[in-house]
Structures are given as structure tokens and as C-alpha cells.
Amino acid sequence: MVTERASKVVSLLYDTAYRLGISPWDLGKPMDELVDLIEGPSALPPGRAADLGCGAGTKSIYLARQGWDVTGVDISAQALKHARDRTAEAGVDVRYVEADILDMPSDLAGRRFEFLLDFGCAHNLRNSAKSAYAKAVAGIAAPQATLYLYGFTKGPQSITREQIDNDFGPYWELVSAEPGSIRRWPDAGPVWYRMVVRDR
Template sequence: MSDPQPTPALTAEFWEGRYQDGTDRWDLGQPAPPFVSLLQSPQAPAPGRIAVLGSGRGHDALLFAQHRFEVVGFDFAPSAIVAARAAAQERGLSAQFLQRDIFELDTEFAHQFDYVLEHTCFCAILPEQRGDYVRLVQNLLRPAGELIGLFWTHGRAGGPPFGVSVTELYQQFQPEFEVVLLERATNSVEGRRNEEYLVRLRMKVQQS
């Protein structure tokens, strides 16, 4: 039996290469349908300032901008940022897109957001970075801020995308967050059907 392929170094150059060679299969070419449904529902979150991690070409970010959120998207890949900015301009939407390593955001953007949006970023980072991701979200959010996420809970080996279980989500985000919503998405795109969970997690307010 051959040895498993090593995980590639997940650098900015790696992700840019995926865009350049057309293997950016995480890009749906549209906003994720569960986010569309959420924002059209009576339970839609109130507009606020939202950080979009791994914003890609901006499909989800611009959906939230369309619903009056103040959007700042972050991505490693320069061509994704260029495409997102162009899409915002073409549609006349106000949104900011910045090329950044997300794990270097907490100093520049500490406690500046009411929300963090997650979709295909958590599954793209190495599993050993997940604790750092949780701390990053904590540091970006204002008191009682929320993480809004669509998590891919597939159980296939390897990655990226790396799968995650609902149990691990609880383990990673507690005790700092409380669950506002955690439900299996009913309108995921083909290929992710029955493998995505729509999640809203609110930062617990620390008692003095």
C-alpha cells in the first residue's frame, strides 16, 4: 500500500494556484442557499458589521451586503480579492475586500465586528489550527457577537476540505459560545446535501 499523500502547505500561493488552475471547487458561483434562506426568514440576524473569513470571490459577502450588513471580506488569494471587488462595484454594493492571512487579523481588527461569517474556511485550514480559529473569532467579535457559519460535516479522509463532526464543533466552541441555532441545512447544493449544518453561535458575556 502506498503512503498517503502529504497535506500541501496551505499558503497564499497554494490557494492562488487553485484559483488559477480552476480547481476552486468550493466556489459555488452564487451565495450558499442556506444563507439566502436565513436572511429571508423571520429569524434573520439584524444588520451589523460582519467579517467574512475566506471570502473568495465574494458571493456570500455580497449577499450580506445586499441585506444592509457592513461587510469586510478577507482572503489569502489575490485574484479572489480582485474578483470580489469587481463584483461589488458591478452590483453597486458597498463592501471591503482585503488580502490577509486570517490568523494575523486579531491585532488589526480586534473586537470590531458584530458578526463573523464562516463558509468553507474552517474546512480549508489544517485541523490542528482549529483552536486558533476559535480564538480568532473570539478576538474579532464585540461582546455578545455571533459566528454565523455553514459547516461541512463530511466524514471523508484527507483534505482540504477537512470534515468536522457536530460533536467537535461543540467541543471547539464551548464554553465561550452559546448555541443560537444548529440545524442540518435542508437546501445545500448538490454534492454537499445532508452534510452541512447551519450554525449561529453567540459569544457569552463574561461576568465581572
């Protein structure tokens, strides 16, 4: 489990990055894979969505525009400030919550989300925390909820297929694992994992 001290360090790092305008993970638009899942021929029906590690709100705003009831969650207060400003400019409604994803606040734990999006959040966790993350996210999932998780599979920031099977497997059933369409040097093997929560 990530300690409170570690969480504060992570928050400080991201706050500093957003203050300096350094956020290369924010692509400015949703990836094609997410658009296909939300708008494609087998699109998920809109419901409640949680954008885990929402950053500056790009994906939260996109989901809200597609009719989803969106809650964005991030550990960085500075990221959420950007997200709220962007959301106001976009003219959509998104609820933002400042929280450590491994320590869900009670108001989140009381909700149930049909769709949970993780664009590069879980792959930042230490390996020892990934099982706790999988359990925590399952704890806010509605029955049959979908978790759509993007992460690198190589290097210090990664979430491998083995970790999906071992750490997520008790809580989530893997539906598909597809390579990400955007691949940059150095290639860290990005993959979209699509999972469905197991019956509790």
C-alpha cells in the same frame, strides 16, 4: 497553529485555483439558509459583518446589498482580486482584507462584528488549529455576535459536532446545527452551525 509556511502554501494553492478558474466552492449565489437568516422572519438586524474566507466575494456582495457594513477576509490575493472586480460591477461597498484568519491584522482586531460568516473556511484547518481559530474569531466579535459556520462533518475537510463542543465551546455557545440543504456526491455531511459569542 498553522505555521507561516503552511499559510503561504494555502495561499499559493488558492491563488492557483482562482487563476485557473477552478472554484467549485463558489456557488454564484448565497445558500438558502443564509438568505433565511438575513431576510427571513427572524432576520438578523444589519450591522457590521465579516465574511471569513470570502473568496470571490459572492456572499460579501449579497450581505452589502442587504444593508450590512461588510469586511471580506481571505488569504488568497487572487481571490480578492476577483472579489474586488465583482464588487465594483455590483455597485456596492465592501472592504476586503488579505489575511490569515488565524493571525488577525490589528485593524481587524480593533473592530467588532455583529455577524461573522464562515462558508467552508474552518473545515479546511487542521484539527490542531480549530481552537485557535475559534478564539481568533471571538476576538473580533461584538457582544452577542452571531457566527454562522458551514462545514463538512466527514472526511479530511471537516468540522464535527465534537470539535464545535470542545474547540469552539470556550468562546462560542452553540445555538443550532442544521444539515445543509445542498448535498452532493460524495456526501460529506454539510452542516450549518449557528453560534453566539460568550461573554468575555
